[in-house]
Amino acid sequence: MKVIIDEDKCVGAGQCVLAADQVFDQREDDGVVVLLDALPPEDQHSAVEDAAARCPALAIEVLK
Structure with a gap:
């Protein structure tokens, strides 16, 4: 998983x-x-996916 903000x-x-x-x-x-x-x-993957889903601005991208 890679996280981009x-x-x-x-x-x-x-x-x-x-x-x-x-x-x-x-x-x-x-x-x-x-x-x-x-x-x-x-x-931490599940928590990161949850964070991305919660972001009201869609500022988090998760690459698998």
Whole structure:
């Protein structure tokens, strides 16, 4: 699995962090997503897929 984020689409809702805090974080100044692990381990795949599904801006792309 590879994770790609589009910072320009991100609205800072934070749903990704709630779903997968080992893979996503947010910048303190504006709340935009920060990708902590573009190639997360298998035990994080379900959480990453959940995060992508929760993102209201569709700023997370998951490649398998």
